[in-house]
Amino acid sequence: MSRIALGIEYNGNNYRGWQTQQPGVPTVQLEVERALAKVADHPVSVICAGRTDAGVHGCGQVVHFDSDAVRDMRAWQFGGNSNLPKDISIRWATPVADDFHARFSAFSRRYRYVIYNHPIRPALLAGQVSWQFLPLDVPSMREAAKHLIGEHDFSSFRGVYCQSKTPVKTVHRLDLFQRGNLIVLEAEANAFLMHMVRNIAGTLMAVGTGKKKPEWVAEVLEARNRSVAASTAPPHGLYLVGIGYPQRFILPQEPFGPAWLPQDLNA
Structure with missing residues (x-):
């Protein structure tokens, strides 16, 4: 069993927030889990760093999940994106230690x-x-x-x-x-x-x-x-736009978003 972390970007306008709710309610988590399940060939449950409300956007969301499927990181990223709606995107994928937790390992x-x-x-x-x-x-x-x-x-x-x-x-x-x-x-x-x-x-x-x-x-x-x-x-x-983790968890770093803001805000 391997633990994988993902960086997720999404436009929240079409969703009732991040967290999966009752059947028929569109959420970001539901779409991400559906897409990853198709890549893994088994159900996938993701844990996020921070739950966002209905209509709120994410460009620095971090999640983790466990899978025994043998896939390279490009498969999780690009395979996942091919199964996601256009307003959700996996920005990066990386293997992490078993003690990494997207929510509880975060300090900010x-x-x-x-x-x-x-x-x-x-x-x-x-x-x-x-x-x-x-x-x-x-x-x-x-x-x-x-x-x-x-x-x-x-x-x-x-x-x-x-x-x-x-x-x-x-x-x-x-x-x-x-x-x-x-x-x-x-x-x-x-x-x-x-x-x-x-x-x-x-x-x-x-x-x-x-x-x-x-x-x-x-x-x-x-x-x-x-x-x-x-x-x-x-x-x-x-x-x-960003989650802070201890340095020992080496996660990809991207500029703070949203992407259309002037880059000199990214200090």
Whole structure:
């Protein structure tokens, strides 16, 4: 029995999230497992690094699975892709040690929330970005984001149906970049609560539009009450872009996505 890790990219618009649900519900996991099963000639069950919600995209998702089928890595990658829909792609495949676990071996997750800030809604990027027609004050959003760095109880940013055992998470990085009409929120933490990044994005946009002051975010955090924060931002601006693993697990590295963003964001 061998353990294989894969890097997965997907457009989440046509799926009800990553995780397999009841029959008839389209999910990314279901499509990936179906494709790999055809290559392996046996059922395949994959474990992911981070479950994404309906409409959320992935360009740095990592999964692992076990198989006793003898296949080279090109077969898993290209054979898998030949059986996948066009909005899901296996970016790489590599053998890993038996103690590698896509979820539990990870020490960090990295997301990007992409906002198109312009009075007119986007056409070519529809479904790929979140649209905010009101002007956003990025320096004020940066100032507000500072209150969320570090270890905190993020109950105010937690989704109602979150199943995490604890609301305490450690945010390592929360930066904002602007390139023309695109504003990118870069968030990295040891782990995230359900809807946490989207709730942070919605709250920071409330500051950016001038509805709230930057220091209000500290009050929201301290309240530990979801009802005091801003509305949840739409899912289609969110991308899972990277997973951090110990160096002993030598996994292929690709630039942080999405691919159409300026590469100078990839620090």
